[in-house]
Amino acid sequence: RDVERSRGLGDVYKRQALTVVVGVSQFLFSPAIYWPGVNSLALLLAGGFYFWRGLEEKRTVLLLGSAVTLNISLAMLWKDLNWSDPQLFLVPVGITVLAIVELLRSEIPTRLQNPLRYAGALSILVSPTFEIVGGSWIHLITLMLTSIVVVVVAMGLRVKALMYTGSAFLIADLIAIVVRGSIDQPSLLWLAGIAVGAAVIGLAAYCERNREKMLQQLRYLSSELETWN
Numbered sequence: 223r224d225v226e227r228s229r230g231l232g233d234v235y236k237r238q239a240l241t242v243v244v245g246v247s248q249f250l251f252s253p254a255i256y257w258p259g260v261n262s263l264a265l266l267l268a269g270g271f272y273f274w275r276g277l278e279e280k281r282t283v284l285l286l287g288s289a290v291t292l293n294i295s296l297a298m299l300w301k302d303l304n305w306s307d308p309q310l311f312l313v314p315v316g317i318t319v320l321a322i323v324e325l326l327r328s329e330i331p332t333r334l335q336n337p338l339r340y341a342g343a344l345s346i347l348v349s350p351t352f353e354i355v356g357g358s359w360i361h362l363i364t365l366m367l368t369s370i371v372v373v374v375v376a377m378g379l380r381v382k383a384l385m386y387t388g389s390a391f392l393i394a395d396l397i398a399i400v401v402r403g404s405i406d407q408p409s410l411l412w413l414a415g416i417a418v419g420a421a422v423i424g425l426a427a428y429c430e431r432n433r434e435k436m437l438q439q440l441r442y443l444s445s446e447l448e449t450w451n
């Protein structure tokens with residue numbers, strides 16, 4: 223019975239793989255479609271099936287296949303809709319890399335885990351910078367939101383690589399907002415300078431007044447970070 227079941231699953235895997243091949247081929251060689259996303263929908267279903275079976279059987283090959291299939295299906299959908307924002311292509315790739323690292327942590331060598339986490343986080347956070355250089359305020363806001371999400375995820379997973387990357391991009395984004403705002407509204411630079419100066423003075427006064435408590439909190443945070451991955 224187990225042999226028959228494994229043969230049946232093997233046939234299902236082959237049919238799903240054939241669905242992926244047919245969907246990609248039709249997308250590449252038959253660009254004229256009446257329903258945008260019809261090919262990507264087939265790939266999305268196949269990728270979801272591979273992901274489900276990969277989790278149940280704990281098979282790395284199926285999980286990796288589902289990740290590749292899902293990213294291809296999304297890229298095909300954006301192409302059908304004529305959407306070309308780099309975020310649409312790079313953010314799913316980054317999320318996929320981070321998810322694979324966490325799901326397959328026991329199978330991935332420890333020395334490769336942090337580089338993969340950095341690669342996934344950078345794929346997500348670098349994606350809006352192409353439009354930010356052109357002066358897009360929307361992408362400045364999306365970079366802020368994605369940086370906050372990465373920091374929150376880092377706190378939940380207790381991963382230092384994500385915390386460092388998300389915090390660095392959040393600070394850089396805040397600086398970029400001030401710089402961009404000063405270009406559009408020159409008076410904003412003076413207001414921002416006064417606000418930052420007042421904040422620094424207030425923070426210094428607070429830290430001096432509560433020095434021991436601040437040092438205790440910093441030591442606690444440092445010890446907590448040491449336990450993170």
